[in-house]
Amino acid sequence: MNSLSISILGLWSLIILNFTVHQSFGEPRATEVALICGNRTAVPSDRQVYVANFLSAMESLTPQVSRQGYGVAINGTENNTVYAFGECMKDLSRRDCDLCFAQCKTQVLRCLPFQRLIKGGRLIFDGCYLRYDDYMFFNESLGSVDTTVCGDDEFSGNQTLFRANVLELVRNARVEGPKNDGFFTGLVSHGNLTVYGLGQCWEFVNGSDCMDCLENAASRLVSCSSKVEGRALNTGCYLRYSTTKFYNNSGIDDALGEGGESHRRAIIIASTCVAVACLLFIAMISLFVRRKILREKTAKKQLGPLLAVVNKSRINYSYESLERATNYFHDSNKLGQGGSGSVYKGILPGGQIVAVKRLFFSTKQWVDHFFNEVNLISGVEHTNLVKLLGCSVTGPESLLVYEYVPNQSLHDYFFGVRKDVPKLGWEERLKIILGAAEGLAFLHEKSNLRIIHRDVKLSNILLDDDFTPKIADFGLARMFPEDQSHITTAVAGTLGYMAPEYIIRGKLTEKADVYSYGVVIVEVMTGVTNSTFLRNSNSILHKVWNLNRLGKLTEAIDPSMNGKCPEELASRVLRIGLLCVQASAELRPSMSAVATMLIGNEQIPEPTKPPFLSSSIAATPAAVSSPFLEANGAPVIGNSNTGSSGNEITESFLIPR
Missing domain, CATH: 3.30.430.20 (Gnk2 domain, C-X8-C-X2-C motif)
Incomplete structure (x- = not known):
């Protein structure tokens, strides 16, 4: 028998023994x-x-x-x-x-x-x-659906004595529970009749509310007092009695002299388990470590010749140096987490502050993310793009090292959980919008490669000390062949920012980034997030478009900027955003044209209507049979700081399985 088989056998033995111990106590x-x-x-x-x-x-x-x-x-x-x-x-x-x-x-x-x-x-x-x-219920202790569940069996002995024991027990729970952090276990034993009980107030119910809840539960359990057990189920507490001991408290049994032998057996079994666990511990650790190493080696093999290039290049960092720089990836240094990995603040030996991303190995897109960031983006430099400084492939996991951008993401300034983040002013918003446009224009037209980002959104636009925007997270980026007008690929991105032709047909061009950028403009200028476009009435894009059509575009401007921005110029920026989110990709301007419009005075064309996608549109035969779908018919959804699980479910609705 090899060491792996021994380890597995040991693991199962430990599980069985642990299960036995727990059965002894509860x-x-x-x-x-x-x-x-x-x-x-x-x-x-x-x-x-x-x-x-x-x-x-x-x-x-x-x-x-x-x-x-x-x-x-x-x-x-x-x-x-x-x-x-x-x-x-x-x-x-x-x-x-x-x-x-x-x-x-x-x-x-x-x-x-x-x-x-x-x-x-x-x-x-x-x-x-x-x-x-769907509402905040944490302050509730009693409610209209509170109920009592009585046992099926009647007590067959002295009913009067039994009922008296039950009533005394639940009264004890009502009095003692609030004094003991909302928890009570105990028994009442008179005339050779023993009744056991447990009461507990839920964590958010305390003080007088806990007492009221248990008192209500105790009064309602009177209706069950002829049964061998009963339970009161209130919004804020739980109360149960039974003729059988059901809770974990061996001390009570010992006091009654009823459980000494079973307690001794439990101690013997527990001692045996501890000894066996010590013997099996090394084997179990070996099993887990071996599996992890094999999994990571398999993933790294997929990188092929890129590993040799990285190991010999100036962008290679040792895993140990990055581990120390982040204080061993301590939670206090964690900056955030996306679909492809967690990001930590680190300080290198020379004092340089960096951001270190730990890539997840659990997704099959991991190799694509790593390849894109290292091979595709490492040579691309622009003021409005987050610079990749290097990477590490020598340790137990692969790491990416970026320049540190201190001022959080654009998402944090509008929809983040922190309340101490100040509102952005007009000059800051315009600077961010223009800088993001110039960064995307560089990717699309002016770098040595034609690169489509595919995941332009507020949380992927980071802000430097002076609010210079820097586009980040190129894990989903794709290089665009010069001789092709578009490419057809698996759908990846974030719901609400994805262009309609990309979702429905998998048709990817630079105009997909233009659409996402247009959504960003509308969100920044209105201070409202673009809700899922399955609901036309709730789409901020359509609300802004309708206001533009009625000549009331100034009403869409974020109220926090009232009187603090030139309304004509702000309306112009919003119209540029509407040009970027037009349903027809051909009508959307290029990013270089957008940058020119933002700083120029030429007349802007009247935008056409933004797209509205419904389940009926998404369910067309063309959509179901599109070549960009994977074998199971489901689109690939990329990383998102706003929660990938939500994106996956909604995208599956847009393009049915």
Whole structure:
């Protein structure tokens, strides 16, 4: 038997032994008590976005619950925000909590049938709780859907004594729970009848609200007091009693003299497991390290001769030097994360500040990202393009090194989560718009290569100290052959910024970047994000176009600039943005023409209507059979700082599988 087989066998042995130990002390209690779905549903055009936000919220909850026993998540914007909360019972071990919550997340999906997507639901297990909704519910303790679930079996003994024990137990929970951080376990034993109980207020319910919630739960459990068990399920708390001990608290059993032998057996098993774990630890680590090394070696082999070129060039950095520069990729140095990797601030030995990107190995597009950044972009230099300083391919992961741009991204100044970021003034916005145009014009027309960025958006425009814009993240860029008018390729980019001819037919030209740039202009000048263009009434592009048609374009200008910018010039910039987002690619100006219009005074043509794509357009036979689709019929969606999962779902709706 080879070392890999031994390691696998050891791993399974450890899992089985650990499972035995946990069974000795408790269970995940992943028994469903109640699933309560709301009565508000998402309109058809919102379903894809809402599902994407729901999945992102669930993904955010999981590590929080695993780490601290509870989690809160808020994901989305406008009418599609998902508020979510999850918590485990405080007597569960971390492992049992993880098991319970994992099953809870799976089962709550029953409130999300696609044909009638419900924007709210809660699932109560005996060991954990999960709720999501479309409004902020975190301050609620009681609600209209609070319910009581009584057991099926009647108590067969002395009913009067049993009922008295139940009432005393739930009163104890009501009094003691709020004093103990909202948690209570205990028993009442009179006349050889023992009743066990557990009460817990959810993390966001405390003080008098916790007391009120448990008091309400206790009063309603009176209706179950002839049954062997009962549960009160309130918005802000959970209360359960049973004739069987169901919670983890071996100390109570020991005090009664009922569990000494089982406790000793548990200690013996635990001790055995610790010894076996020590013996198997090295084998397990070897297995994981070996797999990681093999996976990374396989990925790096795909780079082919580029590795040799990098290793001998001036752009090569040692992995160890970059690791030290970022304080070993400490979270305090993390600048952000996109679809292709995480970016960290680093200080090189000479004092130079850089940005270091750690590329994800888990995506099959990794090689393309690395090749584009190193081979395609490293020789391209312009004031308005983020400069690639080098890379590292010698360590356990591949790293890219960029110049450090200190003033965050353009997205942070309009739609970021930080509230201390100042509003941009007119001069700053015009400088950013003009600089971005000149950077793209250089890529399209003036560099040695014709390069299409494919992912121009606010979060990929970084700002220097003096607000000079620098276009970043060339992982999706494509070199454009001189002898071709367009290329047909897999769709990649960010929803809301992608040109219609590119989404529907996979037809890629420089005009795809022009369209994305036009969306950026409209967002910068209005201070409003371009929502998904599946909903015409909510598209800022169409609102601005309609105002232009009515001669009221000044009404679209960001209110924060009222009286602080020349309205005629601001309206001119907005019209240039509308020229860039015209439905017809042929009518859109080149980026060099855009730059000229921004600094010149010549008359601007009247823009035609922006595109509006619907599911019926996207479902045409031409779209379904387009050659740019992958084998499974799904478009490739690129990295996005605003959440890639949402983009993938919505794009699949635009171009059905």
